[in-house]
Amino acid sequence: MIEIKDLHKSYKMGSNSLHVLKGINFSVEEGELVAIMGSSGSGKSTLLNILGMLDELDEGSYDLDGVPIKNLNETKAANYRNKFLGFIFQSFNLINYKSAMENVALPLYYQKVSRKERQEKALKYLEQVGLKEWAGHLPSELSGGQKQRVAIARALAAEPKVLLADEPTGALDSKTSYEVMDLIQKINDEGNTILIVTHEPDIADMCKRIVHLKDGIILEDKKVNQVRASQYV
Amino acid sequence: MFDIERWQEIFDTIRKNKLRTFLTGLSVASGIFILVILLGLGQGMQNGIAEEFKEDAATSIWVWPRRTTVEYKGLNPGRKVQLRNENFEVISKSLGSGFEKASMLYFPQNLQVLYKNDPLAYDITGTNGDLQEIENEVIYEGRFINETDVLHNAKVAVIGRKIREEAFANVDSPIGEYITISGMGFKIVGVFGEYGQNKDEEERIFIPISTAQLSFNGADKLNNINFMLPEMETFEATLAKNQEFTTALNSYLKQYHNVAPEDERAIRIWNPIQEVKRYYSLSKGIEIFFWAVGLFTIIAGVVSVSNIMLIVVKERTREIGIRKALGAKPWSIIGMIMHEAIFVTAIAGFAGLIFSLGLLELVGPAVNVDYIVNPSVDFNVAFATVIVLIIAGAIAGFFPAWKAVKVHVIEALRDE
Numbered sequence: 001m002i003e004i005k006d007l008h009k010s011y012k013m014g015s016n017s018l019h020v021l022k023g024i025n026f027s028v029e030e031g032e033l034v035a036i037m038g039s040s041g042s043g044k045s046t047l048l049n050i051l052g053m054l055d056e057l058d059e060g061s062y063d064l065d066g067v068p069i070k071n072l073n074e075t076k077a078a079n080y081r082n083k084f085l086g087f088i089f090q091s092f093n094l095i096n097y098k099s100a101m102e103n104v105a106l107p108l109y110y111q112k113v114s115r116k117e118r119q120e121k122a123l124k125y126l127e128q129v130g131l132k133e134w135a136g137h138l139p140s141e142l143s144g145g146q147k148q149r150v151a152i153a154r155a156l157a158a159e160p161k162v163l164l165a166d167e168p169t170g171a172l173d174s175k176t177s178y179e180v181m182d183l184i185q186k187i188n189d190e191g192n193t194i195l196i197v198t199h200e201p202d203i204a205d206m207c208k209r210i211v212h213l214k215d216g217i218i219l220e221d222k223k224v225n226q227v228r229a230s231q232y233v
Numbered sequence: 234m235f236d237i238e239r240w241q242e243i244f245d246t247i248r249k250n251k252l253r254t255f256l257t258g259l260s261v262a263s264g265i266f267i268l269v270i271l272l273g274l275g276q277g278m279q280n281g282i283a284e285e286f287k288e289d290a291a292t293s294i295w296v297w298p299r300r301t302t303v304e305y306k307g308l309n310p311g312r313k314v315q316l317r318n319e320n321f322e323v324i325s326k327s328l329g330s331g332f333e334k335a336s337m338l339y340f341p342q343n344l345q346v347l348y349k350n351d352p353l354a355y356d357i358t359g360t361n362g363d364l365q366e367i368e369n370e371v372i373y374e375g376r377f378i379n380e381t382d383v384l385h386n387a388k389v390a391v392i393g394r395k396i397r398e399e400a401f402a403n404v405d406s407p408i409g410e411y412i413t414i415s416g417m418g419f420k421i422v423g424v425f426g427e428y429g430q431n432k433d434e435e436e437r438i439f440i441p442i443s444t445a446q447l448s449f450n451g452a453d454k455l456n457n458i459n460f461m462l463p464e465m466e467t468f469e470a471t472l473a474k475n476q477e478f479t480t481a482l483n484s485y486l487k488q489y490h491n492v493a494p495e496d497e498r499a500i501r502i503w504n505p506i507q508e509v510k511r512y513y514s515l516s517k518g519i520e521i522f523f524w525a526v527g528l529f530t531i532i533a534g535v536v537s538v539s540n541i542m543l544i545v546v547k548e549r550t551r552e553i554g555i556r557k558a559l560g561a562k563p564w565s566i567i568g569m570i571m572h573e574a575i576f577v578t579a580i581a582g583f584a585g586l587i588f589s590l591g592l593l594e595l596v597g598p599a600v601n602v603d604y605i606v607n608p609s610v611d612f613n614v615a616f617a618t619v620i621v622l623i624i625a626g627a628i629a630g631f632f633p634a635w636k637a638v639k640v641h642v643i644e645a646l647r648d649e
Contacts, residue, residue: 052558054642074563074638082560087642093555097249107559115241158560 001065001162001193002028002051008059009046020046022216024060028162028195033188033226035204036197038213044197045166047213051195052085052164053077065161082110086155090167092147094139100126100150101135107158125153129183145176152183156192163187165196169203174232181206181229202227243573253548257541257574258581264534265585265622269615270608271530273593275523277600277608282515292462292471293367294332294479295503296486305493314490314499318446318453323489324460324482332478336364337442338457341449346438347413353400355393357414357438359445365425367461368434373397375408375423382441390419393435394426414440417448475506534622539629542574546633553637563638567631574630575623582619590615 007024010017020043028034038044049055050062053069054077062069064084072080086107094103104122113121126132129149139147148168155163168184169177181203188194188208196207204210205227212220247254298314321337339359346353364370365377373394382389390412392401401407411418419440427434445451462478465471479502486492492499549570556566590610597608 049641052642054558078557078560078562081558085560087558089558093551093558095552095555097246102245106556109238109242110556110560110562110565112238115238154559 001030001032002026002195003063004060005062006060007047007050007057007062009043009050009055009057020216021050021057024216024218026211026218026221028193030193031188031191032209033185033194033207034196035207035210036195036213037199037201037204037210039199041215042213043216044213048164048166048195048197051162052087053081078110082107082158084161086158086160086163088148088151088155088163088165088168090170092139092144092151092171094147094150094154096139099136099138100131100142100153103139103150104154104157107154111158121157122153125157126150128156129153143176144172145179148172148176148180149183152180152187156187161193163192163194165194167198168196169198169200174202177203178229178232182233185226185229239569239572242569243576246573247577253545254577257545257577258584260541261538261578261581261622261626262585262588264537265582265615265619266589268527268530268534268618269586269589269593269610272523272527272614272618273589273597273608273610274605275519275526276610277597277605278523279519280608281602281606282519292464292475293505294460294462294475294482295505296458296460296482296500297456297503298486298490298500299498301492301496301499303493303496303499305496306491308491314492316455316458316486318455320486320489321455321458324458324485327485332460333463334363334366334461336361336367336459337455338364338459339442339445339451339454340456341445341451344415344449345413346415348400348410351400353396353412353438355396355436355438357440357445357449359442359449359451360439361442363461364439364459367459369428370425371428373424373426374406375421377423377425378439378441383443386444386447387441388417388419388444389422389441390414391423391425391439392421393437394424395432395435396438397424412438415449472506472510475504479504531618531621534618535625535629538578538622538626542626542630543633545574546570546630546637550633550637550640553634554640554642557638558642566638567634570634571627571630575627578623578626579619582622586615586619 004024004026007021007026008019009021010019012018024047036044036047046055050057053072056072057070064080067080067084069080094100095106098106101119101122104125105118108118108121123132123135126135129152131146131149131153134142134146134150139150142150148171152168155165163184165184169180172180177200184194184196185206196203198204205224206229207224208226209221209223211218296316298316301308301310301312301314304310318337321335325335337360341357341359344357346355346357360378361383362377362379365372370377374397375391377391378389381387392407397407401410404410407421407424410421412421413419425435425439446453460478460482462471462475465474483500483502484494486500487494487496490500553566553570557563590612593609600606600608
C-alpha cells in the first residue's frame with residue numbers, strides 16, 4: 001500500500017541546512033496498523049507530512065497504492081489527499097461552527113458528492129463511531145473522546161486507502177484514549193490501513209507493528225503482539 | 234459563481250457566524266454611510282455657495298447711460314445720453330454672435346397703477362422674455378413675459394412676489410386679475426421672485442417692452458440694455474469673451490452717441506463677472522477640499538475594510554488548514570473565502586449606500602441653512618465607491634488567505 005525508498009528530506013534554516021530524514025526505507029501492506037514512534041525531533045512529523053502529501057520529498061520515492069507521489073502541484077496533491085488519505089489529529093480539528101454531521105460530511109463536499117448523499121453517508125459513519133444521536137451537536141457540546149470519534153468518522157467518510165493519525169490520543173485521558181484505540185482497532189479489523197504517530201508506548205503496543213525513528217533514520221521496525229484496547233474499556 | 238453547493242456552503246458559514254458577519258457588514262455599511270453623507274454634505278456646501286452667488290446670472294452685462302462729462306466734437310459736457318432701440322438692434326446683429334440672451338428695459342415714469350380702484354405704488358418696467366434668465370428670476374405662478382407678448386404689444390403684466398403678498402393677499406391666485414396702468418387694463422399672467430435676499434427687486438411689475446414704449450411715451454427710448462454671455466469651458470475663456478464683448482459694446486455706443494472715448498462715466502457698463510471671479514476660485518477651492526476629504530475617507534474605508542478582512546481570514550486560518558487536509562484545493566478555499574467576503578461586503582455596502590442615499594433624498598431637500606443647500610450625491614460616484622471598497626476588501630482578504638493556504642497543514646493544526 002505504501003512503499004518508501006531511500007527517503008531524504010532537509011529543511012533550510014537560514015544558511016544552515018537541517019537534514020531531517022536521512023534515508024528511510026519503509027513499506028506498509030494493506031490492512032496494517034502501524035505505530036510510528038520517536039522523540040520530538042526524530043523526524044516523525046516530517047515523515048507524516050510527506051506521507052500526507054503536505055510536504056515534498058527531496059530524494060527517494062514514495063508510492064501510494066501503486067501511484068508514484070512526486071512533483072505534485074497543490075491541486076493534484078489535494079485531489080490525492082481527498083481520495084487516498086484520511087487525517088486524524090491530536091487536537092481533533094473539527095470546524096467549530098459546523099455540527100458533528102456537517103464536519104463528517106465536509107470531505108465529501110470536496111469529492112463533489114451531492115448534499116443529500118453527504119448527509120446520509122455522514123450519518124452512517126457517525127453511527128459507526130456510536131455518535132448518531134449527536135449528529136446535530138456542535139463540537140463545543142461534545143467531550144474530547146466524542147470529538148475524536150467525530151474526527152475519525154470524518155476521516156472514514158471519504159473512504160480513504162490509508163488513515164493517518166497524528167497523536168490521536170495525545171489530548172485525551174487514558175480511559176478515553178483506550179476507547180478511541182478500541183475504535184481504531186475495530187476499523188483496522190475491517191481491513192483499513194492505519195498509521196499512527198505516537199510517543200506513548202501503551203498506544204503503540206495496541207498496534208500490530210512499531211517503527212522507531214531516531215535522528216532521521218529507522219532505528220527499529222518490528223511486528224508486535226497487539227494488545228486489544230477493549231480489555232481496558 | 235453559480236455553483237449551488239458553494240452558495241449553500243457560504244450561506245451555512247454566514248448563518249453560523251452571525252456575529253462575525255454582522256460586525257463585518259456593520260463596519261462596511263457604516264463606512265459607506267459616512268462616506269456618502271460626507272460627499273453629500275460637500276455637494277450641499279457647493280450648492281449653498283453657488284446659491285449665494287446666484288442672484289444675477291454670472292455672465293451678464295448691464296448697460297445704462299448717464300450724462301457726458303467730457304466735451305467732444307463741439308458738444309458740451311452734461312449732455313444726457315439716450316439709448317434707443319436701434320442701439321439694441323445693431324448690437325444684436327453685428328456683435329450678436331457672442332451672447333446667449335439680450336434684454337432691454339424701459340422705465341415709463343409718472344404712471345398711475347390701480348388694482349380694483351386701490352392705488353399700487355410699484356414701478357413699471359417694460360422688458361422682453363430674456364430678462365428672466367439674465368436676472369435669474371424664479372417663476373412662482375403663471376409665466377414670464379414672452380416674445381409673443383412683445384410682438385403683439387400684449388397688455389399683460391408679471392408681478393413680483395412681494396406685490397402678490399401685499400396687494401393680492403385676498404385672492405387665490407393673481408393670475409387672470411386685471412390692474413389698470415394709466416387707464417389701460419393689463420392682465421396679470423405671472424408672479425416672479427428673486428434668488429436670495431434681493432426682496433426690493435420683487436416690487437417691480439414687468440410689461441412687454443413694445444407695449445411700454447407704445448403706450449407710455451416711450452417711442453424708441455431704452456433705459457437699460459442687458460446681455461448674458463455663454464459660460465465657457467474655463468473661467469479664463471469666459472472672462473476673455475466677456476471683456477472682448479464689453480470692449481466692442483463700449484466703443485460702438487460711444488461712437489454712436491458722440492461720447493469722448495476717454496469719458497468713462499457717460500455710459501456705464503456693469504460686469505458682475507469680476508465678482509464672480511471670487512466665486513469661481515472659492516468654488517474650485519471647495520471642490521478640491523471635498524475631493525480630498527472624499528479621497529481620504531475612501532482610503533480610511535479601504536483600510537478599515539481591509540483590516541476586517543485580514544482579521545476574518547486570520548481567524549479562519551485553522552479552518553483553512555482543516556479544509557486543506559480534507560482535500561480542498563487551494564483555489565477552492567481562496568475562492569470560497571473571497572466569495573463569502575465579497576458577498577458580505579457587497580450586501581452590506583449596498584445596504585449602507587441605499588440607507589445613506591435614502592437619508593439624503595429624504596432630509597436633503599429640507600436642509601437649507603446658509604452655505605448648505607440640498608446635500609445630495611451623484612449615484613455613480615457613490616456606486617463606484619462601494620465597488621472600490623468591495624475590491625479593496627477582496628484584495629485585502631486574498632493575501633492572508635493565500636498565505637494561510639500555503640502554510641503546512643500539520644504544522645498549522647498540530648499545536649494549539
